[in-house]
Amino acid sequence: MAWDAVAPSRIASAARRGIAKAVNRIRPPAVAAPADYRFPVPSCRTLGNGMRLVLIERPAANFAEFRMVIEGGFAADPAERSGLCGLAMEALAQGRLDAGRGRADRFVESLGATLRARATVDAAVIEMSAFAPGLDASIKAFADAVLYPRLEAEDLEAVRANRRAALAREKTSPFALALRLVPGLVYPKGDPYAKPFTGSGTESGLEKISLDDVREFYRASLVPGRVTMVAAGPDSDSLRASIEKAFGAWRAERVDSRREAEVAVRAESDSVEAALADFPGAAQSAVFAAFATVSRASASAEALIAADAILARMFTSRLNMNLREAKGWTYGVRSFLGDARRCGLWIVYAFVGREMTGPAMREIERELDAFSDRRPPSREELSGAASYLSSTVPMAWETTAQAASLVADAVTCGLAEDYYCGFVERIGQLGVKDVTKVMYDISRVKPISWFVACDAASVSAHLESFGFAVRALEAD
Numbered sequence: 001m002a003w004d005a006v007a008p009s010r011i012a013s014a015a016r017r018g019i020a021k022a023v024n025r026i027r028p029p030a031v032a033a034p035a036d037y038r039f040p041v042p043s044c045r046t047l048g049n050g051m052r053l054v055l056i057e058r059p060a061a062n063f064a065e066f067r068m069v070i071e072g073g074f075a076a077d078p079a080e081r082s083g084l085c086g087l088a089m090e091a092l093a094q095g096r097l098d099a100g101r102g103r104a105d106r107f108v109e110s111l112g113a114t115l116r117a118r119a120t121v122d123a124a125v126i127e128m129s130a131f132a133p134g135l136d137a138s139i140k141a142f143a144d145a146v147l148y149p150r151l152e153a154e155d156l157e158a159v160r161a162n163r164r165a166a167l168a169r170e171k172t173s174p175f176a177l178a179l180r181l182v183p184g185l186v187y188p189k190g191d192p193y194a195k196p197f198t199g200s201g202t203e204s205g206l207e208k209i210s211l212d213d214v215r216e217f218y219r220a221s222l223v224p225g226r227v228t229m230v231a232a233g234p235d236s237d238s239l240r241a242s243i244e245k246a247f248g249a250w251r252a253e254r255v256d257s258r259r260e261a262e263v264a265v266r267a268e269s270d271s272v273e274a275a276l277a278d279f280p281g282a283a284q285s286a287v288f289a290a291f292a293t294v295s296r297a298s299a300s301a302e303a304l305i306a307a308d309a310i311l312a313r314m315f316t317s318r319l320n321m322n323l324r325e326a327k328g329w330t331y332g333v334r335s336f337l338g339d340a341r342r343c344g345l346w347i348v349y350a351f352v353g354r355e356m357t358g359p360a361m362r363e364i365e366r367e368l369d370a371f372s373d374r375r376p377p378s379r380e381e382l383s384g385a386a387s388y389l390s391s392t393v394p395m396a397w398e399t400t401a402q403a404a405s406l407v408a409d410a411v412t413c414g415l416a417e418d419y420y421c422g423f424v425e426r427i428g429q430l431g432v433k434d435v436t437k438v439m440y441d442i443s444r445v446k447p448i449s450w451f452v453a454c455d456a457a458s459v460s461a462h463l464e465s466f467g468f469a470v471r472a473l474e475a476d
Contacts, residue, residue, distance in 0.1 A: 031387070037394040037424075042407055042417045043236060049250050051224035054407060054417045055239055056232035061400040064135060064233030066142065067408035068126040071226040074119045074199045075192040075340075081209050083163065083201015088217045089117035089124050091159045096150040097141065104145035113138040115145065119199040122341045123412040124221060129401060132234055136242055143246035149218045156211050167200045171475040174286035174453035177277055178347065179336075181473055182290045185275055185449040186345060197338055197345060203476050223252040228411045232404040272447070274361070274468040277475060278456040285357040285454035286349065289364050291442050293337075293344040296413035301339075302426055303434040304346070304442070308335050309385040310377050310435070311367065312348045316384070319348065319367055327363075329356045341414050346442065354458050358466035361450060368448070372440035376432055390424045 043055045074085040093105045093115050108115040113130035126146065130138035170176040180196040187194035196202070229247070231239045294300050312319045312335035319333040330350040338345035348368075352360040371377065377385075397403050397420075410419045450468065452459065460470045 039421045041421055044417055047248055049224040052228040054230045055236040056403050057236045058232055058400045059234055061234045063131045065401045065404035066128040067230040067404045069228045069408050069411045070124040070221050072221060073122045073124055074195060075121050081213060082195055082205035084209055084217055085124055086119035086199040087159055087163050087209055088214045089119050091151050091214060092149050093117040095145060097144050108138060108141050111138045120412060139242045139246045146222055147250055151214060153211055163206055170198055177453055178288045178451055182451050186290050186292045224250050230404050230408045232400045272468055274450040274452055274463050274470050275473045276456045276470055277453045277473050279453055280455055282455045284351045285354055285452055285459055286351050287360055288347050288349040288451040290347045290449040293346045293442055295342055296339040296344055297415055300438040303430055303438040306385045306430050307435040307439045308337055309388055310381050314388050323350055329360055339413050357459050358463050368443045372436045372444055376436045382432060386428050389427050
């Protein structure tokens, strides 16, 4: 039956029962206060061989999660072998165990578990998910893969082919390409962080990596003194016992051949430059405004998180309400906060029509400038951001895997293992001066690095008419 035929009778029925009278159609319902959530406090200890152990108890879980965090991510890759850390990690998960057990990841899978590895800017991370029954066998296979990595030439070439294909895919996506190229615009030339934030390195670097390079990476990195094991599961005592049994006898000397990332200061420039990557025929331009930020462990990092929410992360953010809701130039403004030990990366981006490329960039610039000067956030905006962040953070602990990953990320960034236990309270205590100062330091003191993925033939002259100095970027 059609809606207009039934609606009047339903409304009349509701009115007779007093329902319609109780519903206020003028103003939206009040948002309920976030549920009171207490994060489980991790317990920490150091094994006799120097390996740190962080345990998170999840009594209701029927499986366990492991995150082995190894100091030194792809920021420490040699410039001429960019991509070494990522390739070595993938190769380790696919490496061979001793006779009869085949590849590490496939053998672990036969036990009902999964083994994988990845590279981040400041750490390499080996991950395993395993059911609690039969946990000892899974952890033993995990330990064998780490303590005795076996890699032959044909294994290396198979992994290299995978990495080559992943790198090629990145060049077809505006966002992935931005993560590849923007660090080279934001950080000084030669800086350890001026590498693709995808961790895949460069084509030339990938081809130069030899079997000896990977073996040396393992020798220098896979030592207990460089490792923190994060484990989450139903019983902390059994987790600890299993890990100590598998890794307690691990002995290796720390080798400092992998240099720590040291961030230099980017040179100032008088011109406003827009770096373009050509996507011939693209009807839209992907516009990225990027900044070097602060250490994730710094006192101002949480103020930046709140400022990001107000400016770009929330649907009701200033930039989204301006460019999407008021002007209709984009389907949405988004942001990316790349955490790092030394100096993070912040990107605000939107997809707009070709003819709106210049206006959108100037509007983003205007909103960022106003935030720390003419139009600082109101207390209502700051309160809304705190409420948003408070209500979304508990979701990050919903699963055992999320809990392990979140603590592993904290360890990677040099934060305390129990950092998130007080996160909601600290966000709620931020003041307007806190968020305006961090934004002034980031967006007013340092120039915006602009990256645009677009049809360069159509957009170059258009951007020059808006005062941007245009230069072309190669995808690698």
